[in-house]
């Protein structure tokens with residue numbers, strides 16, 4: 552393939568990459584705009600390179616080189632911005648201007664094609680090396696491994712190619728006989744230089760896609776207001792833990808809790824303060840449970856905590872710790888608003904052969920009893936699950952006396 556065809560094919564590939572990037576432009580992925588701008592610059596620069604001999608040198612060499620230097624630098628800024636590290640855009644722009652100045656001097660003042668190649672290769676090699684290093688450093692926190700490994704390997708490969716290109720050109724300048732004939736080197740290095748943008752953009756698109764998938768998964772698995780696990784994630788995790796407990800004979804317990812008189816808090820302080828209370832609950836709950844436990848917002852002001860490997864005694868102790876922590880730490884809001892609140896808690900341990908729905912029904916019944924017992928208490932569910940429990944209906948309030956509650960269930 553001739554260098555002309557290679558340049559035009561690569562310009563077409565950059566244009567295709569632009570279309571792919573445009574499809575992601577409405578996502579909130581950081582770096583997308585820079586990557587798109589870089590491909591625009593490549594789409595402009597590559598045909599200008601191809602016009603060498605037809606177009607004036609100032610356009611086909613200086614302008615084309617300037618646009619391509621700008622493109623690769625913008626690509627680097629895009630990666631750094633995506634990864635949340637300082638972009639160093641000004642320093643990079645200064646380097647690009649210096650490199651372009653050197654290229655111009657080596658064209659019009661000291662005519663040397665090999666030295667021009669050395670300067671361009673150093674800039675491109677340095678930029679791709681910086682991309683590779685930034686992506687490699689972020690691998691530990693990557694939402695998906697493959698896009699990061701692909702991009703860093705591609706960037707390191709390009710950087711190595713540019714280093715070899717600079718070395719060969721320097722040798723040429725010094726009059727050392729080349730390993731291959733000039734046409735072969737030219738084709739290899741042209742391929743390297745022109746394929747850089749599509750390769751890096753492919754990596755960028757894969758990284759952006761991994762980011763979008765991770766964010767969608769987080770949104771599905773977490774409550775938007777409090778950051779607690781969502782109802783959906785809770786049930787998935789609970790089913791997983793139930794299967795594990797059934798297999799291994801381990802215990803599994805659950806706490807179901809609800810803010811007492813939450814409507815009053817909303818009515819007295821306003822809905823926004825009610826929201827702050829819900830956030831506060833999740834924050835404080837996280838401080839009294841283990842990392843392996845899962846706190847979820849099931850809806851409204853109702854929360855659940857899944858306690859893997861916890862006996863009913865352990866779960867009761869956690870419930871009491873949680874109730875106490877929430878009751879004795881009023882939420883301090885500015886300006887000088889103090890919101891004291893309590894929760895009522897139902898505690899249940901998974902019985903052999905029981906479903907998660909049935910377990911939660913028993914916890915819900917215990918929670919109901921806790922409310923009936925005066926609130927700000929934790930109540931353990933009775934182990935037996937009768938037909939009424941299976942239907943998950945609360946006993947009618949008028950037939951429920953606190954003494955009956957304490958006889959049938961164990962108040963903590």
Ligand SMILES: Nc1nc2c(ncn2[C@@H]2O[C@H](COP(=O)(O)OP(=O)(O)OP(=O)(O)O)[C@@H](O)[C@H]2O)c(=O)[nH]1
Pocket residue numbers: 776809810811812813814815817821822823824825826829850851852922926
């Ligand atoms: N601020 C806020 N309020 C919510 C949210 N979701 C549900 N609520 C409110 O929670 C209140 C629940 O009220 P009720 O079901 O009567 O329960 P309660 O007032 O806590 O009374 P008990 O549970 O019997 O102690 C309602 O006023 C809902 O509007 C939310 O996301 N933010």
